[in-house]
Amino acid sequence: MKVYETNQIRNIAILGHLGSGKTSIAEALLFSSGAIASRGSVEQKNTVSDYMDEEKTKQGSLSTSLIPVEYNGIKLNFLDVPGTDELDNEIKQALSVVKGAVLVIDASKGVEVGTERLWNEIRKMHIPAVIFINKMDKENVKFEEILENIREKLGKKAVPFCWPIGKNENFEGFVNVIEMKARIYNGTESYDAPIWEEKKPKIDQLREMIMESVAETSEDLLEKFFGGEELTEEEINTGLKNGIYNGELTPLIVGSATKNIGIRTMLGMLAKYLPQPDDLRALEGINPKTDENVVRHTKDAEPFSGYVFKTTIDPFVGAINFIKVNSGTLKTGQEIMVHDLHKLEKIGAMFVMMGKTQLPVELAHAGDIVCVSKLDNTHTGYTVSDPKQPIVYP
Structure with a gap:
C-alpha cells in the first residue's frame, strides 16, 4: 500500500447498534474505492471485515477490524467496531485512536439503545461525527419521522445534509443540500438530476438552516449572513469544518449500503470535513x-x-x-x-x-x-x- 503523509490521513470509527449495517457499509466503502472487485455480504459470510469463523456464524462483528480505504489521494483508516455492549473495551480502544466517527442508524428502526450509548461515548470524547442513515430502501421507512426521532434523542445539532429521493424499495438517491444537486443511483453509477420543483422549498429551508449554522461559527460570517450577503464556497467549507470539529454541527446523510447509494458522497464528506490526525488537541x-x-x-x-x-x-x-x-x-x-x-x-x-x-x-x-x-x-x-x-x- 502507498505511504501517506499526515495531512492525507483520516482515522474514523464506524459505530452503530448491532445489525445497523456497519459491516455492509465497510464492504461498500471498499467496493466504491476500487479496493475490491465485488461486494461481499454478511448473509453470504464473505465480507472483508467479518472474517473470523464465529463472526460468520453469528453474522455480526465480534472484534474491531481495520479497513483502509484510498479515495482521491486520501487514506481513510476505518475501524469497523462491534455493536454489542459486551465488547465495551473494543469500542473504547478504537475511539482512543480516531478523530472522527460515522454513527450508523437503521432507517427501519431509528435510534436504538446502542445508538444512544455510542453517541454519548462519542460526545464525551469530543469526537466529530457524521450520522449515516442506512437501509433507506427498507419497507415502512418514513424519513421525516426518523429525522425527528434523531433530533429528539441525539440533539438538534444533527442536520440533514441530504434529502431522500424516492422511498422504500423505490429509494434511488438524494438531494445533496450543500451542493444543491440531486444524485440518482442505479446500483453502480450515479448521475445528476434536477431538483423537483415541489422539493425546492424544503431544500431551500434546509440549506438556510445549514448556512445559519455555518455563520454562527464566526462573528464575521454571522454579520455577513444576517446582512443578506452570500457566503463564499471557501467560507462555507471552513464554517462547516469548524462547526463539525467543535460539535456544533453533525451532518446527517442517507443511503443504502447494499445498493451502494450514498457511499461515495459519504467518502467525499468524510475526507473533506473530518479532522486529519494533527488537527484538534495534542x-x-x-x-x-x-x-x-x-x-x-x-x-x-x-x-x-x-x-x-x-x-x-x-x-x-x-x-x-x-x-x-x-x-x-x-x-x-x-x-x-x-x-x-x-x-x-x-x-x-x-x-x-x-x-x-x-x-x-x-x-x-x-x-x-x-x-x-x-x-x-x-x-x-x-x-x-x-x-x-x-x-x-x-
Missing part, C-alpha cells in the same frame, strides 16, 4: 524517567511514540499489534522501547491490515495506523516510543 503523557507531563503533537518532526490499541493472534505469525503512530515516524528496522515491559525491540515486518489481508509497508507517518508482528509479550494498551525520548500514554 496528546499528553508522562515521561517515565522523570514523571513529568509530556505533550506530543501528531507531526513527523516530533520523537516517535505510538499506542497499541489492539492485539490479535495469527496462527502463522503469532501476535499482531495494531499501532497508532501518535508522533514521529515508524519504519522497518527501527528500535523502539516497549515501556510496559521496560524492553527494547526492533521493528521487523510492518504492514497494514485490510480485514485479515496483510499489505506490506516500510514507513508510517505521524497519525497513521500500522500493524507489527513479533513484538514479544506486547499487548493492547501498551505504549511504544523512541528510547531516548520516552513517553507513556494513560
